[in-house]
Amino acid sequence: MAISDRGSxxxxxxxxxxxxxxxxxxxxxxxxxxxxxxxxxxxxxxDLDFSPAALTWVLNAFGLSFGGLLLLGGRLGDMLGQVRTFRAGIAVFVLASLVGGLAETSGILVAARVFQGIGAAMAGPSVLALVLAMSRNATEQARGMSLFIAVSSVGASAGLILGGVLTEYVSWRWSLLINVPVGAMVVAVIGRLVAETHPKEAKLDIVGAITATLGSVAIVYGFISAAENGWSSAATILSFAAGALLFVAFVRSAGRHPQPLLDLDLLRDRPRLGGLAVMALIVGMHFSVLFTLAQYLQQVLGYTPLIAGLACLPLTATVFGISQVVPRLIGQFGTRALLISGSLLVSASLLGFALLGDAGAYFPAVLIPLLVHAVGIALVFAPGTVAIMEGVPVDHAGAASGLLQMDQQIGGALGIAVITAIYTLAVEPGRYVSGLPAAFGAGAAIAFVAAIIAWRAFRPRTATRPVAGYPIAKTS
Structure with missing residues (x-):
């Protein structure tokens, strides 16, 4: 794909x-x-009179719609054109952000978050597909991939910082309204800067689309229900059972359809499966750290939303800085070594967070494990993305990108659900920190499992064939 030149x-x-x-x-x-x-x-x-239980749906509404529609959004980009799908998704996201930022009732805000997730699921997979497709050579692709990974890696923690600043000095509403000018600018100019990709003439796998969407929603809701109602509740068990059955139906449909929603051949590659597993587990632990740490800083250390957000700045800066050198590290040491090392560092950081107490101070109790965690996730995110996207044909880049982001979304939901459930079982009434050792100790064990998976799934030094740090997607 080329940038539109609008002339000779x-x-x-x-x-x-x-x-x-x-x-x-x-x-x-x-x-x-x-x-x-x-x-x-x-x-x-x-402000909106949420009950404590209903408040979680400010997060969950976005997570359900986003995670549930990512595979479909990725496939639509391949079929209809990445620019067209990207622009439509951003437009939906911007409109939903405006409605949410102006919401006067809890129901309107939750509905707006649902539509934010729908828009994000349409636009998100096209981002990486466009970065790959618009590159003229290996050097440009490596640079684009590096920037994509860095931006994606720091986005969540940067959200905590920006959310704290806006909440403290303006209003929580600007956490949503800030998307409007940025998104409107993107919608206005993207068609003038980037020429449309060649849409792939295909018949949409309707059964695959329905089963993948409903199956993803069921799995994500199962994790949400586990955190709220427990792993043995009827809602949790039924959600996971329905998700499993729907994904079996999705695989059967993909195997029979001439142009499936997701090419199952992509899942027959051992390093790609290993990358998906490691990314899901480490993203889950990363999200659980951000979620729990934001509460610890405010409830135990007494930080304002602004200070709690700024306390995450070392994490954001470290991830961004290390992401810039990871391409060279991949070329020198290989994907396998970085995934193992990063997972072990994440495990060590969680053991550090398990030591947090009532009388803890930001330094060293929070800052040291936070920096270790930042180095760990930076060493996982880039190699994991490479392992998942390597060798994907260009006309399947959108679907593969949707798979990558769905993996991260479900991993994040899983991480928060598991850590929250363990914390709830271990916490003593009135003592927030009493549940942290068990919760973060379990998280450390999960990150260690990710290191074992990376060790087994990748052959030494041959896991990737890096070109200027990152592999180039297949063109046929």
Whole structure:
């Protein structure tokens, strides 16, 4: 794919850079959105009269629709054109953000979050597909992939920081309204900067689309229900059972359909499956750290939303900085070594967080494990993305990107559900920190399992064939 030149002159490097900046600005906005409202939840509860149980749906409504529709969104991009699908998704996301930011009732806010998730599921998979498709050579693809991974990695923690600033100095509503000017700018200019990809003439796998969407929703809801109602509740068990049955139906449909929603051949690659497993587990532990730490900083250390958000700044800065050198590390040490090392560092950081107490101070009790955690996830996210996307044909890049993001979304829901459930069982009434050792200790064990998976799934030094740090997608 090429940047639209609107004339006979060849596209300039400046125009390509502007196109990349525009696409990645949208990705940063989407990556922030799940957690940008976390530090604002207490004020949202008061302003819109949420019950404690209903308040979780400010997060869950977005997570359900986003996670449930990612595979479909990715396939639509491949079929209809990535630019067209991307622009439509951002438009839906912007409109929903406006409605949510102006909401006067809890029901309107939750509904707006649902539509934010729908828009994000349409636009998100096209981001990586466009980054790959618009690159003219291996060097440009490596640069684009590196920036995509860095932006995606820091987005969630940056959301906590920005959410804290906006909640403290303006209003929690601007956690949503800030998307409007950014998204409107993206919708207005993207068609002028990037030429449409070649739509793939295909018949949509309707059965696959329905089963994949409902199956993803059921699995994500199962994790949400586990955190709220327990793993043995009827809602949790039925959700997981329904999800399993729907995914079996999805696989059967994909095996029979000439142009399935997801090419099952992509799942027959051992390193790709290993990358999916490691990413799901580590993203889950990362989200559980952000979710729990935001509450610890406010409830135990007494931080304001602003200070709690700024306390995550070292995490954001470290991840972004290390992400810039990871391409060279992949070329030097290979994907396997980085995934193992990163997973072990995440495990060590969780053991550090397990030591947090009532009398703890930010330094060293929070900052040291936070920095270790940042290094760990930076060493996992880039190699994991490489392992999942390596060798994917260009006309399946949208579906593969949707698979990657669905993996991260379900992993995040799983991590928060598991850590929250363990915390709830272990906590003593009136002592917030009493449940942290068990919860974070279990998280450390999960991250260690991710290291074992990385060790077994990848052959030493041959797990990837890096070109300038990152592999190039197949063109046929």
């Amino acid at each position: 002159a060849p596209p300039t490097s400046g125009r390509r850079s502007l196109a990349l900046l525009t696409i990645l600005s949208a990705q940063f906005m989407l990556a922030m959105d799940l957690l940008i409202v976390v530090v604002a939840l207490p004020r949202i509860q008061v």
